[in-house]
Amino acid sequence: MTLAATAAGQGFLSPGGVEIAFLLVGLATLGAAVVTVTTRQLVHAALWLVVALGGIAIEYLLLTAEFIAWVQVLIYVGSVVVLLLFGLMLTKAPIGRSPDADSGNRWAALIVALASAGTLVWVVVDAFRATWINLDAVQGSTETTGRSLFQYWVLPFEALSVLLLAALVGAIVLSRRGGEGKAPAAALRNTTATAPAPREEQR
Amino acid sequence: MSDALDIALRLLAVFAVFLVFPLVIGQTEHKVMAHMQGRLGPMYAGGFHGWAQLVADGVKFAQKEDIVPAGADRRIFQLAPAVALLPYLLVLVAIPIGPHNAVGQDLDAGIFFVLAVMGVGVLGSLMAGWASANKFSLLGGLRTAAQLLAYELPMLLAAASVAMAAGTLSLTGIVEAFHWWWLPWQIVGGVVFFTAGLAELQRPPFDMPVADSEIIFGAYTEYTGLRFALFLLAEYAGIVVLCALTSVLFLGGWHGPFGAAGLGWLWTLLKTVILAFGVIWLRVTYPRLREDQLQKLAWTVLIPLALAQIALTGVIKVVISS
Numbered sequence: 001m002t003l004a005a006t007a008a009g010q011g012f013l014s015p016g017g018v019e020i021a022f023l024l025v026g027l028a029t030l031g032a033a034v035v036t037v038t039t040r041q042l043v044h045a046a047l048w049l050v051v052a053l054g055g056i057a058i059e060y061l062l063l064t065a066e067f068i069a070w071v072q073v074l075i076y077v078g079s080v081v082v083l084l085l086f087g088l089m090l091t092k093a094p095i096g097r098s099p100d101a102d103s104g105n106r107w108a109a110l111i112v113a114l115a116s117a118g119t120l121v122w123v124v125v126d127a128f129r130a131t132w133i134n135l136d137a138v139q140g141s142t143e144t145t146g147r148s149l150f151q152y153w154v155l156p157f158e159a160l161s162v163l164l165l166a167a168l169v170g171a172i173v174l175s176r177r178g179g180e181g182k183a184p185a186a187a188l189r190n191t192t193a194t195a196p197a198p199r200e201e202q203r
Numbered sequence: 204m205s206d207a208l209d210i211a212l213r214l215l216a217v218f219a220v221f222l223v224f225p226l227v228i229g230q231t232e233h234k235v236m237a238h239m240q241g242r243l244g245p246m247y248a249g250g251f252h253g254w255a256q257l258v259a260d261g262v263k264f265a266q267k268e269d270i271v272p273a274g275a276d277r278r279i280f281q282l283a284p285a286v287a288l289l290p291y292l293l294v295l296v297a298i299p300i301g302p303h304n305a306v307g308q309d310l311d312a313g314i315f316f317v318l319a320v321m322g323v324g325v326l327g328s329l330m331a332g333w334a335s336a337n338k339f340s341l342l343g344g345l346r347t348a349a350q351l352l353a354y355e356l357p358m359l360l361a362a363a364s365v366a367m368a369a370g371t372l373s374l375t376g377i378v379e380a381f382h383w384w385w386l387p388w389q390i391v392g393g394v395v396f397f398t399a400g401l402a403e404l405q406r407p408p409f410d411m412p413v414a415d416s417e418i419i420f421g422a423y424t425e426y427t428g429l430r431f432a433l434f435l436l437a438e439y440a441g442i443v444v445l446c447a448l449t450s451v452l453f454l455g456g457w458h459g460p461f462g463a464a465g466l467g468w469l470w471t472l473l474k475t476v477i478l479a480f481g482v483i484w485l486r487v488t489y490p491r492l493r494e495d496q497l498q499k500l501a502w503t504v505l506i507p508l509a510l511a512q513i514a515l516t517g518v519i520k521v522v523i524s525s
Contacts, residue, residue, distance in 0.1 A: 043333055047279065050326065067372070070315035078322025079355060085329045086348035095276045095336050142312050142372050 029055030065140025225439035267428035284433035287327025301468035332422035343421020360509035393453030450474035
């Protein structure tokens with residue numbers, strides 16, 4: 001990670017093949033993401049999400065972060081989208097357009113999305129500025145990722161797992177309350193979208 | 204130039220394996236099932252034991268009309284078989300069959316690549332189940348999703364155990380690190396991996412998503428002709444991939460008691476074929492598990508077993524290295 005050479009002699013305005021591919025894949029990913037949130041067909045939105053997430057995986061590959069790329073495919077395409085589709089199949093999502101698939105919050109959502117995108121881009125730009133990372137040598141091999149994750153980033157890593165555990169416990173609590181028959185149907189429908197909830201009910 | 208030629212040849216070889224092996228498995232299934240159930244099966248096509256039945260089936264599938272139901276989501280319905288089949292082609296690229304780089308492409312995180320891409324294949328079934336606009340298909344799709352969610356975890360954990368033992372995520376690296384005593388050491392993980400893989404392929408006794416006596420043929424109910432054949436082919440390709448992976452991860456791949464020089468690929472092949480025979484055997488032998496039994500098996504048996512295997516692997520690994 002610290003192999004970054006100075007930017008001297010490396011121009012940002014004379015892109016090579018990898019940079020061009022990176023840009024094109026990025027545009028395709030952005031397009032798929034926009035379609036995901038604008039389409040009125042719910043299941044199509046989920047499938048466009050697959051394209052967007054796969055595009056991000058390809059970007060990781062172009063940055064030679066192979067391990068992260070496959071984890072991206074495994075977790076997001078293989079599990080999260082399957083979960084989404086599972087949830088959608090439990091609803092009455094029609095084939096074709098859903099009349100009520102639009103939200104009155106679209107402007108608020110747009111502002112939040114732009115603000116968070118701006119923040120993230122600013123953080124990345126501010127952190128790296130004109131750093132040049134040479135990608136001819138593989139920078140994101142499994143070993144490098146593992147070492148940095150378990151040497152320098154152990155605390156955030158563990159904190160994240162505690163966060164996930166909290167979400168898991170929350171899902172179980174929500175599904176238990178649904179089991180007592182107090183919660184309205186709407187709350188039940190929400191809990192079906194979380195992984196462990198339906199199974200907890202089955203026992 | 205020779206580099207490009209090398210890559211082209213490797214890809215061609217992988218493609219040939221992809222085209223031939225699933226069909227061989229399909230034919231074997233016909234014959235093995237016929238013998239185990241004491242019936243003849245198709246005996247006339249081609250003369251000797253009906254060897255040409257496979258060709259006849261192919262011709263039949265190609266001739267059938269390709270129907271898309273009027274209420275279906277046309278494009279997704281048509282795209283689904285490709286999404287189901289192509290991941291297995293990609294996976295075959297990373298599976299090593301012999302020593303000295305006899306692999307389509309040696310990947311640094313091969314095990315992750317293989318499991319990730321195999322998971323994508325299930326999206327095809329989900330797309331088919333939803334886009335058919337058919338209640339049986341939808342039920343099949345739901346069951347597919349539930350099954351994938353339940354069995355992906357033990358499969359990953361079992362694979363993680365073997366990766367821990369070898370200290371690498373590369374499939375070639377794992378086989379190179381293999382010693383004969385890994386067999387008893389990793390046997391629980393191997394069984395968990397194979398069982399979870401069977402469930403992910405929806406093979407009997409885990410074929411609840413396509414249970415033909417309840418929901419016709421699940422997500423594939425509305426498919427005809429070549430697209431239906433592609434789904435069947437995906438299942439057989441899945442068997443090839445699962446058996447090859449199990450033999451590479453847990454049975455030592457190209458290692459064998461003898462014939463180490465030059466005959467390694469034969470060992471991989473032999474182990475794969477024996478496992479595939481086992482898969483077919485299971486189909487003929489066991490009744491289908493009920494949906495709740497399926498889920499119970501995954502969450503209360505396979506996952507604890509896989510976690511125990513990881514603990515065992517960790518302990519022995521520490522003992523060895525100290």
